[in-house]
Amino acid sequence: MRINRTNPEQPAAQPVQSHAPLKAQTEVNGFELPEQEIPKENQKEPPKAAKPPKPKKEKPAKKPRRQPVEEVEDDEENEQPRRRFPFGCLIVLIILALVGFGGYKVSQFYAELDGQKTLGPTQTITVPEGSSVAGIATQLKDAGVIEYDWLFKQYVKYSGKAGEIQYGDFEVQSGMAYNDIIKALSVVTRRAxxxxxxxxxxxxxxxxxxxxxxxxxxxxxxxxxxxxxxxxxxxxxxxxxxxxxxxxxxxxxxxxxxxxxxxxxxxxxxxxxxxxxxxxxxxxxxxLADTVAAKGTSLDDVVKLASFIQEEAGLESEDARVSACFHNRLESSDPQWAEHKLESNASSYIMQDSENNYLWNSPTAEYFGWPEQGAIPDDVLALYDTYAISGLPAGPISCPGYAAMEAALNPDEEYINEGYYFFVTGHPGTDVAGQYFYAKTADEHYQNCVKAGWAS
Known part of the structure; x- marks a missing residue:
């Protein structure tokens, strides 16, 4: 009988795993048995080595949303680096250009202040009385004497020389220094x-x-x-x-x-x-422009009627009443005035020494020689005889003043509404000389002429 002893000093042998087919036990109680192969189905497969557990895939943390600018930056990081436009250099160039241009303009300003070596031809400018420094500066610029009227204006203002400038005629030249121009403008050469x-x-x-x-x-x-x-x-x-x-x-x-x-x-x-x-x-x-338009008339007609008011009224205080009488004659619906004749002795066929008749005994008649010829041409009478034509004559008979023109546009409304058509002034040789008499009918007018010393 064989007894296996184990040496305590030696470590026990480690079992050796074998993957060869297992065989039947060959020894029992010391007797060797013939080898017998263990059926395959009874063989136990060696335990497979345990596979390491798969690591759990952790969900990546959500990245914070990036602004479009950051995405562009990310794209730029991934892209091939590009050459950037040197905006900084451009800004520097612009600043330098502005500085240079400003310096150039400042040099021009100083050159004009100090004057040019070469002066232009002498010219005469006339500074009207009451002109402002701004107006004089503009006048000098328009004449080509200076280039910067605003600079001249400021120089005169802050130099305190405005009081030296006079009005009158002055001789100046382009290219003169400002001080020389001011000096020239202070030497008065007044014209007669x-x-x-x-x-x-x-x-x-x-x-x-x-x-x-x-x-x-x-x-x-x-x-x-x-x-x-x-x-x-x-x-x-x-x-x-x-x-x-x-x-x-x-x-x-x-x-x-x-x-x-x-x-x-x-x-x-x-x-x-x-x-x-x-x-x-x-x-x-x-x-008068707005009133002319509102009345639906023309300035020429206003001047025509005003020339008759000026001649017939004589006194500014009577202009509006005389105007009312003329307006009634020209515009009334009264059958007596259906032909709308002005009937003014100031321009008619009537020749009287007492009348300053435009066609007979005025400077105009004398200029054309009509009285000496014994007759006014028929074509002239057809244009200016206010007893023969309807409405206003072809043109004014004198140069009226502003008050007469205002009266032509604004007749006395009361005299228009009450229907006055006639007027006469007192004879110079009577107690009523210069007094005005107004009438609505021809009979009343005749009585007024008797009162005024013109009829008996």
Missing amino acids: TVNVTIPEGTTAVGVAQIFVDAGLVDDVDTFLSCANGSDGTDWSKYDFWNAIPDNDRLMKCEGYLFPDTYNLYKDESVAYYVDALYGEFASKTAA
Whole structure:
């Protein structure tokens, strides 16, 4: 009998696993048995090595949503690096350009302040009385003497030299330093002037004669040719001139040579004098434009009627009443005035020494020589005889004042509504000289003429 002893000092042998087919036990109680193969179905398979557990896939934490800019940045990180435009350099260049341009302009300003080495030709400018520094600066710029009117204005203001500038005629040159310009404007070279007074109600021929008598114009024809534009002078810059109808009137300028007192330079052109009168007419009548439009009339008709009011009324206080009588004659529905004739002795076939008749004994009649010829041409009577034609004549019979024009537009409403058609003034040789008498009928008018000393 074999006894297996185990040496305590030696470690016990580790069992060896074998994957070979198991065989039947070969020894029992020391006797060897023949080897017998264990059936395959009875063999126990060695335990398989346990597979390591699969790690659980953890859900990735939700990434915070990124702003579009960050996504673009992520895309840019993944993309190939691109060459960026140097905006910083561009800004620097712009700043440098602005600085350079500013420096250039400042140098120009200083150059104008200090003046140029080369001066332009001498020219004369006229500074009107009452001109402002701004107006003078604009005048100098328009003349080409300076380039920057605002700079001149500021220089005069802050240098305290505004009080040195005078009005009058001055000789200056382009390229002059500002101090030299101011000095030139302080040396007065005044031109000789003359005052010309044109009374209200003066005819165009009478106005021309006033300028001849003042020594400003050589003769009446020269003045009238210029005023009528027949010498080629163009007055189309004035709206009133363009609105005057071409209707064979005696003179286009009649009525528009505004009566006033003018301070005018001597030794000027005829056009300069006529322009002064036309300019004043345009300026004064501008205030009437809205009323003219509202009344549905024309400025030319206003001037026509005003010329009769000026001649017939005589006194400004009576203008609106005389205007009412004329309006009633021209516009009334009374059968007696169905033909709407003006019937004014100031322009008619009636020849009386007491009447300042436009066609018979006025400066106009004398200019055309009609009394000497013994008769007024029929074509002229057809245009101006207010006893023969309906409505207003072809043109004004004098140059009326502003008050008469206002009265033509605004007649006395009471006299219109009450139906006054006639008026007469007291005879100069009576106690009622200059007094006005108004009537509604022809009979009443005759009685007024007796009172006024014109009839018996």
